[in-house]
Amino acid sequence: MTKTKRIGINYRKTMLSRDGETFEIGKFWHPIIDSWNPMYRDITEHFDFHKYTCPRPPISLGSIDELVFQDCSDVLRVPIKWGGSNEVRLPKELHSLKDELVRIMQYDRHINPFFTDFFAHITLDNSEVKKDKTQRYPGFHGDGLQGGKFPKKLICEHSYIYVNNNPTEVALHPFFVAHLNDSRYNIFKEFDKQVNRELLYQTIPGHLYLIDPYVVHASPIVKKTTKRTFFRLTLTPSELLMPKNTINPMFEGQEYPARIDVREFVADPDINIPLEYYGLKNRRNS
Numbered sequence: 679m680t681k682t683k684r685i686g687i688n689y690r691k692t693m694l695s696r697d698g699e700t701f702e703i704g705k706f707w708h709p710i711i712d713s714w715n716p717m718y719r720d721i722t723e724h725f726d727f728h729k730y731t732c733p734r735p736p737i738s739l740g741s742i743d744e745l746v747f748q749d750c751s752d753v754l755r756v757p758i759k760w761g762g763s764n765e766v767r768l769p770k771e772l773h774s775l776k777d778e779l780v781r782i783m784q785y786d787r788h789i790n791p792f793f794t795d796f797f798a799h800i801t802l803d804n805s806e807v808k809k810d811k812t813q814r815y816p817g818f819h820g821d822g823l824q825g826g827k828f829p830k831k832l833i834c835e836h837s838y839i840y841v842n843n844n845p846t847e848v849a850l851h852p853f854f855v856a857h858l859n860d861s862r863y864n865i866f867k868e869f870d871k872q873v874n875r876e877l878l879y880q881t882i883p884g885h886l887y888l889i890d891p892y893v894v895h896a897s898p899i900v901k902k903t904t905k906r907t908f909f910r911l912t913l914t915p916s917e918l919l920m921p922k923n924t925i926n927p928m929f930e931g932q933e934y935p936a937r938i939d940v941r942e943f944v945a946d947p948d949i950n951i952p953l954e955y956y957g958l959k960n961r962r963n964s
């Protein structure tokens with residue numbers, strides 16, 4: 679019997695109903711929070727591996743009551759807005775998210791010139807995390823990193839994330855990965871090799887954060903078995919086509935054909951950083 683690599687997280691399948699609310703996200707002015715952060719520029723540009731050399735902290739958009747998320751069914755990358763529209767379709771099982779979603783998406787419409795063209799997907803995971811395990815993807819990664827699957831890089835996706843305890847760990851130092859062939863090597867494994875755990879920043883539990891693909895982060899290993907709430911709203915230039923996505927019956931035409939996870943083909947990086955490529959050769963000799 680062939681042994682297959684186990685990739686991804688366990689997920690309970692949710693069936694949502696056709697009943698729900700439809701509403702438009704309006705255009706409003708809002709002060710830009712931490713407007714100095716390069717994320718506001720990078721989410722309007724095509725993905726570029728060189729940008730991992732410029733660390734940036736995630737942007738806190740304030741606290742949210744955890745009950746908003748705990749009153750809902752769990753979902754995985756369920757689409758709630760289609761590209762080309764400002765209309766959100768929210769099945770009734772997700773109703774308690776509505777006010778926060780409106781607030782977040784109004785902010786996004788203000789900062790994101792592509793808001794109308796982008797798709798929006800949400801993930802909600804209220805689960806028990808066992809001692810010494812992680813709730814989400816283990817290891818350092820960037821949400822929306824465009825690897826070998828994207829020979830032509832697209833405008834970056836960005837996400838708004840929330841956890842109520844055991845905060846996300848963020849690495850605030852440069853990563854050097856642009857020399858790697860992204861269709862041959864697993865870039866996430868290179869992040870694990872390069873990460874300096876002395877330079878980790880932790881998000882504030884109960885706060886919502888804006889992140890782009892260059893915020894290198896990890897779901898923490900919990901020290902004792904804990905119930906944890908995780909929420910993510912992703913704004914993306916193309917629909918996230920993953921077979922395990924939760925279906926939103928308020929939209930037609932969602933088909934997620936079976937596919938092989940790209941991580942099954944890529945190898946762990948086994949080459950050293952060519953520092954001269956980054957203009958850092960002298961540092962190695964000093």
Ligand SMILES: [Fe+2]
Pocket residue numbers: 815819820821895
């Ligand atoms: Fe992530």
